[in-house]
Amino acid sequence: MKVKLIEPLNVSHELIKELSEPIKALGHEFVYYNEKTTDNDELIERSKDADIIMIGNNPYPKEVIKEMDSLKLINVAFTGVDHVAVDDAKKKDIKICNAAGYSDQAVSELAIGLTLDIYRKISDSSPLIGKEIKDKTVGIIGTGNIGIRTAELFSAFGAKLIAYSRTEKDEAKELGIKYVSLDELLSSSDIISVHLPLNDNTRGFLNKEKLEKINDNAILINCARGPIIDNEALANLLNQDKIAGAGIDVFDMEPPLPKDYPLLYAKNIVLTPHIAYFTEESMIRRAKIAFDNTISFLKGDPKNIMK
Structure with a gap:
């Protein structure tokens, strides 16, 4: 499968590399974009041909989801998923998981x-x-x-x-x-x-x-x-x-x-400007939870799937 992290997670590149190694070890491809975008065309470009995408709190709207043909999982490295077009994802049988507990x-x-x-x-x-x-x-x-x-x-x-x-x-x-x-x-x-x-x-x-x-x-x-x-x-x-x-x-x-x-x-x-979740420790926790969610899904044992 192809896994794409399409926005940064506010942790070091070294940690991203470390956490992505098990994905590669399982024989899957991992792609990382280290700049955030809110442009729908760019989100579509980044997401195309992915089986799993990983996002943070960046909006992932229905205009993007409708263009996804191979997507199986939207892995949200965040607690809430209200920035994702959940109903549209469900219509395409795309699963959604979150990083509950990190913050x-x-x-x-x-x-x-x-x-x-x-x-x-x-x-x-x-x-x-x-x-x-x-x-x-x-x-x-x-x-x-x-x-x-x-x-x-x-x-x-x-x-x-x-x-x-x-x-x-x-x-x-x-x-x-x-x-x-x-x-x-x-x-x-x-x-x-x-x-x-x-x-x-x-x-x-x-x-x-x-x-x-x-x-x-x-x-x-x-x-x-x-x-x-x-x-x-x-x-x-x-x-x-x-x-x-x-x-x-x-x-x-x-x-x-x-x-x-x-x-x-x-x-x-x-x-305060929506920073309650934003600490060094919580960013590391959410990255670890998000990658664990991806690896569990790849192994056929999905975690933190939203109903």
Whole structure:
């Protein structure tokens, strides 16, 4: 088979070479493109005649997928796959796998970092009095791996933990998390941290009506996906002092943001340009997971296949 890594993975060429050796040892071809492109024609050119392509968070749209005749696997070196035309891939019986778990620690740490920045006015270098996380009620929305890891870190600071999730997990309960309704979480949390995937059920999940249920002294952290929240409504509520602060790493589109984007002008907000996943350690982890996914597929034992 022909395997093509069609964008860089933010790791050294030496590591890419090392990780690709088992592919070649199995008798397969490996091709690596070390520059990113968003041009559909170039993506088609890079992907043609590949059996497996490997990508990161670069969009892989339906216009590209429809031109693929031999493609069997889209190996996404990322947790979310919402930047891939999944339905179009399924129609062509192309499998999709992801690198789940590579950024759990990185994302969780940034959620804590954004909270500390807001509470202690770090970015502002402000002399105003700050707050401590200890004894605050932290509401975790979504108790997947990242949600639970974030809860563990907040717990280490002495916070009280509540959560809302479609599925209640024993692991979360053992950590001391109490599951509550979404309305109770929004109204009773001092800190709300969002950890949901983006799909048809979660797009616009925290709409204007739900955001208005957040208590005036609470702060909202989003290191998940931007479209989960109505960000225009969030900006308005921040500017009206109806929400005390927000730490936002994800938006309705990838940065750079348009100059009129509402959150750019909101009060008491800390913005980072979608970097929660982006650490030296997490980039190495995701490269290793992605190549392991490829090798497992080549051996007839696929891993991390998205349903």
